[in-house]
Amino acid sequence: MKKTWNVISSRSVLATKTKSHLKIAKDVEASKYFIHTSQCRVPYVDPFSNETLKIFNPKEYKYTNCTDDEAFITTNYQLNARQYFLHMNFPAIGRAVKVLNASVTNVRCCYRQIVRAGSDESADNAYNLLPCSIFHQDFKIPQHIDYIITECYLDNNKEQIVQKDAFSFIQQPEFNSNNSNNLPPTSSHLKKRKPSVLLLGIDSVSRINLRRTMPETFKYMQNNRWFEMEGYNKVGDNTFPNLMALMTSYNLTTATDKCKPESVGGLNKPICNLIWNNFKQFGYKTAYAEDTSWMSTFNYLKTGFQQPPTDYYLRPMMMAIPKQMKVKKMAGLAYCIGRKHQAEYIFDYALQFANAFPEDPLFGLFRANSFSHNSFGTTATMDMKMLEYLTKMESGGILERSIVIFFADHGIRWGSLLKLKSGFLEERLPMMFISLPSWYRNEYPDFVNALEINQHRLTSPYDIYATLKHVLEESDPEIEFSYLNDTVRGLSILHEIPENRSCIDSGITEHWCTCIPYEVLPSTDATATYVTVLVIDEINQYLDDINISSKCSLLELKSLKKVEIKMYELSNQSAYRITFEANPKKPKFQATAVYDKTSNTITTNVGEISRLDSYATTADCIDSKEAKKFCICANMKS
Incomplete structure (x- = not known):
C-alpha cells in the first residue's frame, strides 16, 4: 500500500549525510508541518492555496459601518468618581432633525433601563425594559443601572423616534467590601x-x-x-x-x-x-x-x-x-x-x-x-x-x-x-x-x-x-x-x-487528533464500506436509546466520499477516518472508528462524529443539542 506521507523512507537518506546536511534536511522537513515532534506531525496548510481562493475572494468581504448617522448620545466615564454621564451631541441632533423641519429644542431624549428579571428555569432568559425616563445634558447614571436603551424623539410624539442607541456600564459597588475574597491571609512579602x-x-x-x-x-x-x-x-x-x-x-x-x-x-x-x-x-x-x-x-x-x-x-x-x-x-x-x-x-x-x-x-x-x-x-x-x-x-x-x-x-x-x-x-x-x-x-x-x-x-x-x-x-x-x-x-x-x-x-481523542498520519484508500474499499454501515447503525441506535427515533428518520448510507486509514496499525485493529453522505436529505458526516478484524466490530464515539453540513433546518423536531446533528425529522423525509 503506497504511503502518502514519506517520512520513514527519508530516514535512510538522511543517515548518509553530514551533520550540517542532516540539520538542513530536518529543517526542510519540519517546514512542511505546523508541529513536527517525535509523536506529533501536523502538516502545513497554505491559507491561500489555489483551491481555497476558488471559494474565498477577500474583495467580497469588506468592513462597513452599521450606520452613517452621527451619534446623538455618548457616554463619559470619570475614573476618579467612578461615574458615567450621558452627553447629548446637540450639533449632531440639530443636523439630523433639520430635514424634518425641526430643531434641537423639539427633541426629547429618554432612557429605558434593562434589568434581569427571570427566576428558576427562566432566570437567565428573561429581562424587563422599564418605562422611558427623560434625561438632560450630562445626566449622571445612577449606580444601580447596568444597561440602558436610549430613545430620542420629536416633542411629545414618542412614536416618532429619531435615533435609538444602547449602552452598558461597569458600575462600582458602593459597599466595595471585596467580600468575594475568602482566602486565608498570606505573608505580605509573598504577595x-x-x-x-x-x-x-x-x-x-x-x-x-x-x-x-x-x-x-x-x-x-x-x-x-x-x-x-x-x-x-x-x-x-x-x-x-x-x-x-x-x-x-x-x-x-x-x-x-x-x-x-x-x-x-x-x-x-x-x-x-x-x-x-x-x-x-x-x-x-x-x-x-x-x-x-x-x-x-x-x-x-x-x-x-x-x-x-x-x-x-x-x-x-x-x-x-x-x-x-x-x-x-x-x-x-x-x-x-x-x-x-x-x-x-x-x-x-x-x-x-x-x-x-x-x-x-x-x-x-x-x-x-x-x-x-x-x-x-x-x-x-x-x-x-x-x-x-x-x-x-x-x-x-x-x-x-x-x-x-x-x-x-x-x-x-x-x-x-x-x-x-x-x-x-x-x-x-x-x-x-x-x-x-x-x-x-x-x-x-x-x-x-x-x-x-x-x-x-x-x-x-x-x-x-x-x-x-x-x-x-x-x-x-x-x-x-x-x-x-x-x-x-x-x-x-x-x-x-x-x-x-x-x-x-x-486529552485529545482519536477523532479530533491532528497528529497521526493517515493514508487515503479508495472510496470503493469493501472494508471501509462495511465500517461505515456499522457507524450508521451506531447513530441509529443512539437515537433509539435516547427515545427520539420516532421523530427522526432512520439513516442509511448513500455514498462514501472519502476513506483514510491510520498508517501505523495496532495488530488486528485499524483506525478508519470516513466521510460519508446518508439518506434522507443527504446529511454529510465524518467519523473515526477502530475496526477489529477478528470480531468484525467497531469502536466509535457517537458524540464525536462530525456533521459537515448545517443541521439548522433539519432537526427542529427535537431539542437535544447533541442529537440534532444526527436527526433528520421524519416529516421531512419526502
Whole structure:
C-alpha cells in the first residue's frame, strides 16, 4: 500500500549525510508541518492555496459601518468618581432633525433601563425594559443601572423616534467590601503583583483561517510578540466541550454530569468548577459577555445561570437589544444591532471593564459568535475592527496590565471549507494567541522561554485551564487550589511541554487528533464500506436509546466520499477516518472508528462524529443539542 506521507523512507537518506546536511534536511522537513515532534506531525496548510481562493475572494468581504448617522448620545466615564454621564451631541441632533423641519429644542431624549428579571428555569432568559425616563445634558447614571436603551424623539410624539442607541456600564459597588475574597491571609512579602487575565474569543476561527480572513489582526500580533500556539488542538465537536475544558478541565461527559447545564442552577454549583469562581476567590473582579444570546455557550438548549455567574454580566442587554432595535443580518445571524455591530457591544464591554478598574486584578471572558459562526468568509469583515480593539488595548495600557488570550473554540464546522483537503485541520486547529505584559516577561523569563518552545508543541484547552491555574497560584505562592475529581489534568504552557507529547497525553481523542498520519484508500474499499454501515447503525441506535427515533428518520448510507486509514496499525485493529453522505436529505458526516478484524466490530464515539453540513433546518423536531446533528425529522423525509 503506497504511503502518502514519506517520512520513514527519508530516514535512510538522511543517515548518509553530514551533520550540517542532516540539520538542513530536518529543517526542510519540519517546514512542511505546523508541529513536527517525535509523536506529533501536523502538516502545513497554505491559507491561500489555489483551491481555497476558488471559494474565498477577500474583495467580497469588506468592513462597513452599521450606520452613517452621527451619534446623538455618548457616554463619559470619570475614573476618579467612578461615574458615567450621558452627553447629548446637540450639533449632531440639530443636523439630523433639520430635514424634518425641526430643531434641537423639539427633541426629547429618554432612557429605558434593562434589568434581569427571570427566576428558576427562566432566570437567565428573561429581562424587563422599564418605562422611558427623560434625561438632560450630562445626566449622571445612577449606580444601580447596568444597561440602558436610549430613545430620542420629536416633542411629545414618542412614536416618532429619531435615533435609538444602547449602552452598558461597569458600575462600582458602593459597599466595595471585596467580600468575594475568602482566602486565608498570606505573608505580605509573598504577595506578588497580579496580572489581569482577559480572554477574547471568536467562534469558529482556525489558525489557518485567521491568516486568510484577518491578515491585519494577525500581522499586528506577529509584530507585537504575541505567542501563537501552533499545535493548539480542539477536544470536542462544538463550543461547549471546548470551552468547558478550558474553564473547568472537565471533558464533555464529566461537564454534563457535574454541571448539569440543562438543570436549574447546575452551572452555578461549586462542583461545576468554572475557573472564574477561583479568580473571584483570589480577589479578582470578574466579567462575562457573549453575543447572539439565543445560541450562547451556556444557554443554547441549556438552562444557563440561575444567578449571574460573574460580577459583571452582559446577557440581559444582549437579549434585549435585538428585540428593541433595528437588526441587519449577515450569513443568517444578526450582524448589526442598532448603530453597532453586535460584536462591538461585547468588545466595548471588555474595554469598559478593563478601563473601569485599572488598579485591580480582573478576569474576563468576552466571546463573539455573530460574524464568524455561520460562514468562514464573513470573519474578514471584522478584521480592521478587531485590529482597532487590540490597538486600543495597547494604547490604553490594558496589554501592560493584563495577560490577554485571543482564541477560538474550534474552526469552522461545516460548509465549503471542509470539502478541501485541509478541511480536517481547519475544523480541529482553533487559533490561540497569548500576550504577556512586559513586566511579567521581565519577572518570569522562564515563562517566556517555555512559551517560545511550546508554540511548536501539541496543546489543548486543558492546558489553558492549567495555565490559568498556574497564573493564580504564582500570584500568591502560599495558596494552591486543587483539581476537582474527574478533571483532565493539562500542563501549564508556562512550563515546557514534553517534546514527545501525544494526543493521548493531551486529552485529545482519536477523532479530533491532528497528529497521526493517515493514508487515503479508495472510496470503493469493501472494508471501509462495511465500517461505515456499522457507524450508521451506531447513530441509529443512539437515537433509539435516547427515545427520539420516532421523530427522526432512520439513516442509511448513500455514498462514501472519502476513506483514510491510520498508517501505523495496532495488530488486528485499524483506525478508519470516513466521510460519508446518508439518506434522507443527504446529511454529510465524518467519523473515526477502530475496526477489529477478528470480531468484525467497531469502536466509535457517537458524540464525536462530525456533521459537515448545517443541521439548522433539519432537526427542529427535537431539542437535544447533541442529537440534532444526527436527526433528520421524519416529516421531512419526502
